[in-house]
Amino acid sequence: MLLRQFTRAPNNMNLIRRIATNAILKNQTVTTNIDYNQLVLVDVNDKNGYATVTLNRPPVNSFNLELMMALSRALDQVERNNSRGMILTSIIPNIFSTGFDIRELYQADERRLREFWSVLQDCWFKLYGSTYPTAASINGHNPAAGCFFALCCEYRAMVRNSKLGISGARLGISIPLPMIYTMRSVISTRQTELALTTGTLFTSDDALKVGLIDDIATDRSDAFAKCEAFLDRFKDIPPVSRGYTKRSVRQKDMEEIAANRQRDTDEFVRAVLNPEAQSSFAAFLGK
Ligand SMILES: CCCCCCCCCCC/C=C/C(=O)SCCNC(=O)CCNC(=O)[C@H](O)C(C)(C)COP(=O)(O)OP(=O)(O)OC[C@H]1O[C@@H](n2cnc3c(N)ncnc32)[C@H](O)[C@@H]1OP(=O)(O)O
DSSP, X not given: OOEEEOOOOSOHHHHHHHHHHHHHHTTOOOOOSOOHHHHEEEEEETTTXXXXXXXXXXXXXXXXXXXXXXXXXXXXXXXXXTOSEEEEEESSTTBSOOSBOHHHHTTOOHHHHHHHHHHHHHHHHHHHTOSSOEEEEEOSBEETHHHHHHXXXXXXXXXXXXXXEOOGGGGTXXXXXXXXXXXXXXXXXXXXXXXXXHTOEEEHHHHHHHTSOSEEESSHHHHHHHHHHHHHTTTXXXXXXHHHHHHHHHHHHHHHHHHTHHHHHHHHHHHHHSHHHHHHHHHHTTO
């Protein structure tokens, strides 16, 4: 493969210490002894300059705080390296992600939950607001929060026989505003409302029909190739003006979300800790 691993941070322990120190300063949960570089892999193709960001938390890439932090760091890396484009994907053969790790939500510690949401917000700003071109190579099932990250990208190719959507309504989770804005940036307001209030998980055919994905792929390498072909469309487009235009299109959503970070955090915490949601999590975990 032409892919090469980005140079690792020279001293990973320093980085972990810095995160921990910041967390202490902000009176947040401290997570130590985590190898963030392994939870999300960042590779760059020497030939075309595209970065591949690969979620690597088997068995199902469910998002806990550590995976979220690793994604946030990976997006910083892509930005720092001036990549020509980015493909978001997963290492697991038939699963992109199963969304939030339910164990992170069930009987959650409020402080950790707030930090989880805050890092998720950071990821949204970094991905939705990125100036480089982005594509999601959806190599398998992608319900809930993973679908959210795919929708932040400019293009999605999904393998056949997978399901995609935001299933939060089924678990009694009310859907936060940033999710609504993000889906509405891809499909119509009417379809967004229908999809989110029913918690619909779309088959690849239905997702294509409604516009949630751009292409159906035969397998993961086809999905990846389709993402590369999408990024190639910008090969001859000057990147600075392209990035500026993308940011302008997304600016209003970003300003509104930025202005309401605290309110969104409070709503998320309330939504997760509400008894209806907690009993769905308990049922999911067989408690
Ligand atoms: C600016 C701010 C931005 C705001 C952004 C807002 C984002 C909004 C998101 C909206 C709200 C979203 C909430 C969530 O994400 S809640 C999580 C919802 N996820 C699900 O309901 C998915 C559940 N999983 C499945 O349906 C199946 O796992 C799947 C079809 C995907 C795959 O099936 P498969 O048969 O291949 O695998 P298993 O089901 O056997 O799973 C293997 C083991 O993994 C465990 N598992 C699966 N999913 C989760 C999970 N989400 N959390 C924890 N654990 C999970 C599963 O129980 C199996 O475990 P065991 O082997 O021990 O049985």
